[in-house]
Amino acid sequence: MQTPVAKLHPVSEAPRPHGRPGKRKLILDAAIRVFARVGYHRARISDIAREAGIAYGLVYHYFRNKEEILGRVFEERWGAFLEAVETVGKREESTREQLVSVAGLVLGAYQLRPEWVKVLVLEIQRSSRFAEPGQLRAVSRLFQLVAQILRRGQERGELRRGVDPDVASMIFLGALEIAVTSLVLGVTRIDEGESAETYCRRVGATVVDVFMNGVSHT
Amino acid sequence: MQTPVAKLHPVSEAPRPHGRPGKRKLILDAAIRVFARVGYHRARISDIAREAGIAYGLVYHYFRNKEEILGRVFEERWGAFLEAVETVGKREESTREQLVSVAGLVLGAYQLRPEWVKVLVLEIQRSSRFAEPGQLRAVSRLFQLVAQILRRGQERGELRRGVDPDVASMIFLGALEIAVTSLVLGVTRIDEGESAETYCRRVGATVVDVFMNGVSHT
Amino acid sequence: MQTPVAKLHPVSEAPRPHGRPGKRKLILDAAIRVFARVGYHRARISDIAREAGIAYGLVYHYFRNKEEILGRVFEERWGAFLEAVETVGKREESTREQLVSVAGLVLGAYQLRPEWVKVLVLEIQRSSRFAEPGQLRAVSRLFQLVAQILRRGQERGELRRGVDPDVASMIFLGALEIAVTSLVLGVTRIDEGESAETYCRRVGATVVDVFMNGVSHT
Amino acid sequence: MQTPVAKLHPVSEAPRPHGRPGKRKLILDAAIRVFARVGYHRARISDIAREAGIAYGLVYHYFRNKEEILGRVFEERWGAFLEAVETVGKREESTREQLVSVAGLVLGAYQLRPEWVKVLVLEIQRSSRFAEPGQLRAVSRLFQLVAQILRRGQERGELRRGVDPDVASMIFLGALEIAVTSLVLGVTRIDEGESAETYCRRVGATVVDVFMNGVSHT
């Protein structure tokens, strides 16, 4: 079974005429790295500028302030993630396969771009921006997409009906989130012999297995 | 089946001779409220002092600095929580009952003291203190305690053997954590007719149900 | 008696070959409006450029820096004003008529181009440029022109000799200046029924009347 | 005839228990000097702190920001000035004597505390604070007080009735203001042989003379 690899494109931007760097993107990418390294609050604009290799003031040419940078990172990264999940939801697959895909998306994203996930998971939730209805809605959307997958599973008779799809969605994503978080925070030490990739695959499989079949004896 | 209520005592302290307020405790409790309200980074010492109703120079009599306050909050609150979970693990109950108890502990804690949970969930993990081995170990401990409950369940034959108890522990706690977080952040809107208490009870039951039996058809 | 209308031409410039807009003039006129609106210090080059409808790098083609803009505004506007007053001084009229003309010039200018007056009155005096001998001399010149009118009035026997013409000049212009300033600042609220024009005419007449005859009983 | 000397007390403050410096006052007085020297906009908080001989941050202990400092300076200094004028208005004197007193107050203030006058005259009017109704009202109050003196003069038959007291008030104060401003700006060079005091006395007398009797021949 082929776990489709997450396709999280770099920060999008209008195509540039002369193939020049694109300072805006430079700044956003640098910001992600800095946020991932030291956290949003400890990140200084000067750090971001240095990381991007540009002058201090230019950051303010493109963004009103630090918070807007975080907001844009969120919008663009999270948006891409949502799209990928949405695509999975539209596929003609069994519910189980869809859940495997979503798990692969979440865990694969971490493998591919650990800094992005770190920022999405650790920083954006804490920022005051998160209080904004727009961001809340964006996060809720993920829960709804998964809930929809589950609801369809029930309708198709693949899943039993006794479980509230909204709560189940939370359970599934919560399990994945903790797996990622504990990786990010280093709570989970990956064994010497195991690559991050194998670990992710193993965890993903286990999550789906437990979620589908439970831990109890038949 | 009686879900044991979480017993999260207020910040402990040596018994005070004259029954006087106990400024240290006053500060810690105020700090929790302030951290919960505005987050650790945005919280100013003066906010905590005002909240505690004391002069803000006094904070430095009791704590070296702001970070130490967070550290103490963590130690005392998290310690109490660990103890409660540990107690559950020692009970002579079925694994299912133990899991129900742990879920009740987590969700009940939120009901009882939402600010504490908010701080534990949102702030302490992000602080630099968390990098300290001591705190990491303390968090890992929770995962280990639950993993131990699950391992015992497998040994007793209550749970099937095919699942890694460490990963399953993550799944179980992750599900609970998201449930709490979404409550904290307000992602989940509780229906008009449903009290927070009923909601917690319902979610706890669903989590244990899914965790035990899975979502798929038998 | 005909009050001669102030003739304050727009910012002068060399005649343009193709009748094209004339960016330099565009900038100066825009600068006056912006200075009038927010004051010299708060005015940003970008504000001026936006007001003029041009790119803001272009401002630096025409002017060395912000201060030079203010300097040019002063030179051109104040110069025009001085010329007008000088012309009045050369007319074959009674001193009273000349004073009425000067009052009309000052108050009329406000009616015609309140922004110009605002900038001349409020901003230019405060700028560091004002410390320059050239600008001080330019302002002094107005006082001298009026003093000269008064001196001639004394020589012709129209005015009594006991008053120092220099001090009297200050009094006359001071009275007019406050009248204008209070209009500019909105201290003086013009009555509903009275147009700005009527108000200016009335104040001008009163100023000349008081200045000529005093307020006391004969 | 005794020209009553202006009584402009230093920045008032609650009496201090131990006769200690009183940092708040220190800051306000330093601010006045700095504003007078370089103007409000060019004055840096650090300048004020250095001038006051205190640490940078302490300024923010007492004032929210630079603008509030200017506001307080205005309130306290202008308030004292208004009181002094009000007192003059209540005296049992001829209108002429009262006007002489007001002129003495204005010109005397300059002699006594040129920096204060400089700041009141040059800076506060320009600040955005001035747009506040409170400050506008405070300035209007001065005009009203003088207008009242004139109105009473008309009622008592000391002044002729044909002149609008409000306009006349503007004329009188405008004359004085220009006299002070030109002193402040150095437009008026005092002759070698004449002390500032004599000059002020002479100008005050001339202003009142012209204002009462006019410049024309009887």
Add this chain to the structure above:
DNA sequence: CATGAATGAGAATTCATTCAT
């Protein structure tokens, strides 16, 4: 001539922490 991206010095403001009383 025009454009607006890029630069960076400068200033305001915050707030943890110290310290005299």
Add this chain to the structure above:
DNA sequence: GATGAATGAATTCTCATTCAT
């Protein structure tokens, strides 16, 4: 213990000015 005045390093943000295209 308790208070809050005092300190000043750290950071954000602004905006005049330069420069490549």
